[in-house]
Amino acid sequence: MSAMSEKTTREQIVEAADRLFYRQGYEHTSFADIADDVQISRGNFYYYFKTKDEILDAVIDRRLADRREMLARWEAETESPAERIRCYIKILVTNQADIKRYGCPLGTLSSELAKLNHEAQGEAKALFTLFRSWLRRQFEALGHEAEADALALHVLAASQGVATLANAYQDNAFIRREVEALFDWLDARIAEVKSAGEGAGKKVPRQRRRRAGH
Amino acid sequence: MSAMSEKTTREQIVEAADRLFYRQGYEHTSFADIADDVQISRGNFYYYFKTKDEILDAVIDRRLADRREMLARWEAETESPAERIRCYIKILVTNQADIKRYGCPLGTLSSELAKLNHEAQGEAKALFTLFRSWLRRQFEALGHEAEADALALHVLAASQGVATLANAYQDNAFIRREVEALFDWLDARIAEVKSAGEGAGKKVPRQRRRRAGH
Numbered sequence: 001m002s003a004m005s006e007k008t009t010r011e012q013i014v015e016a017a018d019r020l021f022y023r024q025g026y027e028h029t030s031f032a033d034i035a036d037d038v039q040i041s042r043g044n045f046y047y048y049f050k051t052k053d054e055i056l057d058a059v060i061d062r063r064l065a066d067r068r069e070m071l072a073r074w075e076a077e078t079e080s081p082a083e084r085i086r087c088y089i090k091i092l093v094t095n096q097a098d099i100k101r102y103g104c105p106l107g108t109l110s111s112e113l114a115k116l117n118h119e120a121q122g123e124a125k126a127l128f129t130l131f132r133s134w135l136r137r138q139f140e141a142l143g144h145e146a147e148a149d150a151l152a153l154h155v156l157a158a159s160q161g162v163a164t165l166a167n168a169y170q171d172n173a174f175i176r177r178e179v180e181a182l183f184d185w186l187d188a189r190i191a192e193v194k195s196a197g198e199g200a201g202k203k204v205p206r207q208r209r210r211r212a213g214h
Numbered sequence: 215m216s217a218m219s220e221k222t223t224r225e226q227i228v229e230a231a232d233r234l235f236y237r238q239g240y241e242h243t244s245f246a247d248i249a250d251d252v253q254i255s256r257g258n259f260y261y262y263f264k265t266k267d268e269i270l271d272a273v274i275d276r277r278l279a280d281r282r283e284m285l286a287r288w289e290a291e292t293e294s295p296a297e298r299i300r301c302y303i304k305i306l307v308t309n310q311a312d313i314k315r316y317g318c319p320l321g322t323l324s325s326e327l328a329k330l331n332h333e334a335q336g337e338a339k340a341l342f343t344l345f346r347s348w349l350r351r352q353f354e355a356l357g358h359e360a361e362a363d364a365l366a367l368h369v370l371a372a373s374q375g376v377a378t379l380a381n382a383y384q385d386n387a388f389i390r391r392e393v394e395a396l397f398d399w400l401d402a403r404i405a406e407v408k409s410a411g412e413g414a415g416k417k418v419p420r421q422r423r424r425r426a427g428h
Contacts (some may be wrong), residue, residue, distance in 0.1 A: 009319025023329065024329050024330065025241065027239065027241045028329065032228070074275070077277050101328070102329060103325045103329070107325075108329065110381065110382045111322050111378060111381060112239065114315070115238050115239040115316060115317075116242060117235065124382075128379070129235060150391055153379060153383075154395065157373070157375035157376050157379045158372065160371075160374065160378040161372050161373070161374040161378070164325060164371070164372055164378065165342070165374060166326050167325060168338075168342050169339070171369075174364075178371060183366065196290050
């Protein structure tokens with residue numbers, strides 16, 4: 001909060017737009033809504049952004065930077081790829097208040113831009129791809145080289161589905177249950193590699209070597 | 215097609231609105247878009263609907279009637295609750311062209327109305343609840359009495375997640391893989407009941423009796 005005054009006007013606009021796009025949708029949010037939220041004049045606003053598309057690009061960039069930072073933090077906090085994947089899954093619980101009201105910020109923006117056939121669809125997809133690539137690397141580190149991308153997409157899809165239903169039903173018990181089910185699914189994927197490794201006598205050491213390289 | 219001329223103007227409006235709300239979103243669709251699509255005058259249009267909220271209610275009613283009919287058809291076509299659940303999962307493949315372009319009609323409407331904090335949120339949720347209750351009954355018939363509702367929500371969430379990612383990535387192989395994974399998950403749920411039934415020597419006949427009652 002004390003850092004608030006140090007934010008540039010541009011940063012304040014993008015922050016407000018990010019929040020409003022998430023809470024009320026991109027299409028439904030007007031220039032006036034954003035200007036009112038930041039409490040600046042329309043003139044000042046237009047100095048920074050001429051079109052809503054420009055704001056959208058800046059919001060997506062902001063989200064990309066924010067999520068990249070989060071993933072880097074998880075990587076710094078734990079060496080374990082399984083624990084890192086659990087960090088991702090746990091967002092459903094950590095952010096459940098917002099998810100219950102507004103859904104997932106990435107999934108709902110992606111869906112909305114697809115319907116608008118908006119040219120920023122590709123940039124919004126890059127947000128999914130950020131998580132997809134990061135999850136894929138964790139599954140590779142777990143020893144799931146061949147199907148790492150499929151497993152990453154499965155985790156992404158599962159969490160998107162939980163977010164959509166949590167938004168419709170506002171049901172904490174449902175969220176907890178699905179998070180536990182995903183943890184169990186992940187444990188089963190880890191067990192698969194371990195038993196294959198014991199059988200082949202190779203996979204586990206290879207995986208350890210790779211992990212040490214992080 | 216030959217029945218087209220027999221549709222009432224009201225039906226044509228609701229059908230066009232349903233399609234447009236799905237393809238371009240509720241918020242983004244104007245009265246003019248719908249009137250143009252049906253090729254009627256604004257005056258004629260206003261005779262049937264005074265507000266977009268009224269059209270939304272009619273679209274949700276239409277979707278409810280349409281999906282109820284689909285579920286009744288599946289119930290008529292097969293006695294097997296497992297096969298009925300597979301019919302639901304297979305929508306992801308049957309409708310994949312639309313899902314890749316526009317996502318799931320139910321999930322995207324539910325998410326959009328939540329962001330608009332629209333009073334029809336409850337009615338949109340009724341669409342999910344229609345499938346939830348129907349899936350729950352199938353899991354009960356399979357012998358999963360206690361956790362039938364949780365299993366129903368899991369299937370709903372899984373399919374929502376696949377729709378969101380299919381919409382972002384337009385990836386048929388991903389859809390097929392996730393449908394197969396859901397089939398495997400369902401087989402495991404069936405096997406659970408069977409092995410419990412063999413242990414207790416009771417559950418399987420009970421389940422058969424119930425199924426015969428349909």
